Amino acid sequence: MTFDPIQTLPDAPAGYARAAKLLQTGKLVAFPTETVYGLGADARNDTAVARIFEAKGRPSFNPLIVHFVDADAVKQHVLWSEQAERLANAFWPGPLTLVLPKCGGSNISRLVTAGLDSLAVRMPAHPTARALLSVFDGPVAAPSANRSGQISPTQAGHVVNSLESRVDAVLDGGACEVGVESTIIGLVDKPVLLRPGGVTAEAISEVLGGPIAERKNADVISAPGQLSSHYAPNAGVRLNATEWRDGEARLGFGDVECDLNLSPHEDLVEAAARLFDYLHQLDAGDATTIAVSPIPHHGLGVAINDRLSRAAAPRQG
Ligand code: TXA
Ligand code: MG
Numbered sequence: 001m002t003f004d005p006i007q008t009l010p011d012a013p014a015g016y017a018r019a020a021k022l023l024q025t026g027k028l029v030a031f032p033t034e035t036v037y038g039l040g041a042d043a044r045n046d047t048a049v050a051r052i053f054e055a056k057g058r059p060s061f062n063p064l065i066v067h068f069v070d071a072d073a074v075k076q077h078v079l080w081s082e083q084a085e086r087l088a089n090a091f092w093p094g095p096l097t098l099v100l101p102k103c104g105g106s107n108i109s110r111l112v113t114a115g116l117d118s119l120a121v122r123m124p125a126h127p128t129a130r131a132l133l134s135v136f137d138g139p140v141a142a143p144s145a146n147r148s149g150q151i152s153p154t155q156a157g158h159v160v161n162s163l164e165s166r167v168d169a170v171l172d173g174g175a176c177e178v179g180v181e182s183t184i185i186g187l188v189d190k191p192v193l194l195r196p197g198g199v200t201a202e203a204i205s206e207v208l209g210g211p212i213a214e215r216k217n218a219d220v221i222s223a224p225g226q227l228s229s230h231y232a233p234n235a236g237v238r239l240n241a242t243e244w245r246d247g248e249a250r251l252g253f254g255d256v257e258c259d260l261n262l263s264p265h266e267d268l269v270e271a272a273a274r275l276f277d278y279l280h281q282l283d284a285g286d287a288t289t290i291a292v293s294p295i296p297h298h299g300l301g302v303a304i305n306d307r308l309s310r311a312a313a314p315r316q317g
Helices: 013-024 046-056 082-091 127-136 156-166 201-208 268-283 300-312
Strands: 007-009 029-032 037-042 065-067 096-101 118-122 169-171 183-186 192-195 236-238 249-252 289-292
Touching: 007 013, 013 029, 013 037, 013 127, 013 169, 029 127, 029 156, 037 046, 037 127, 037 156, 046 156, 046 268, 046 300, 082 096, 082 201, 156 169, 183 201, 236 300, 249 268, 268 289, 268 300
Parallel strands: 007 169, 029 169, 065 118, 096 183, 236 289, 249 289
Antiparallel strands: 029 037, 096 118, 183 192
């Protein structure tokens, strides 16, 4: 197989303009932050976000952090709080991510939050990231810019080696200073340290004026199904449906008659882009069961099947 050469974009206005243009057209652009290089996509574009998961080759969907140019832009998407204000004043721009309740009017893709009602937001300090976010003028979803299971990239060359032509362009801003990912603080309920990182727990406790609870398991959402807050439809889910039964809501894939079709032409990126939205839509109807066509178990189909089998698993409590 031959690969198109990846565009390496200069850390200069022409590079930011090109990168912003690529993001606007649904492409993936890797860019430096002060922590690690991020694999960026327009957070409002379902298909672009689906392509992040495809490029990383992760076998499941985990929620992504959305990067913003300033706190005002953040506030259009989350329910802001006094604690958020204090932490933002102290540490933004910088390596701190806040998880806050998503607000009703937000147009962030459901795939970004993997169906959760909360959103992880961050305002990076790296001048190149800030220049890109300012020119693009929109929210950028970005996990670390490496293939699943590989180490996080701190130089443009690492990104190219890991992702090859799965990324459309890399904005080369040199080496990242911090080298470890941002600290993640959950502010949905009581403040909780979800992932240790570039800002210490002590520094955060000091700003909040009290000790902060710690989650034992560092990367909490690495197993989304274990999270009680993770989106599960109210309706039951029946997988691998090759025929429909009376009264079921029908979620199709491929050339089938159904209520909503994840992808009539069997395109797995399109199916991933629609998955959470269509589950929500069918769940809002009267049916007590959502039946789903078989989804091929390769590429993004692995992550889609992972999510569907969690939705179909017997409920706890
Ligand atoms: O430094 C960083 O944060 C880098 C740079 C690129 O900004 N990004 C990064 O993203 O580390 P990623 O995708 O590798 O880590 C995202 C993690 C998820 O694994 C999950 O633990 C947490 O953020 N997360 C995202 N949304 C969440 C949510 N709504 N609730 C709880 N945790 C969330
Ligand atoms: Mg990562």
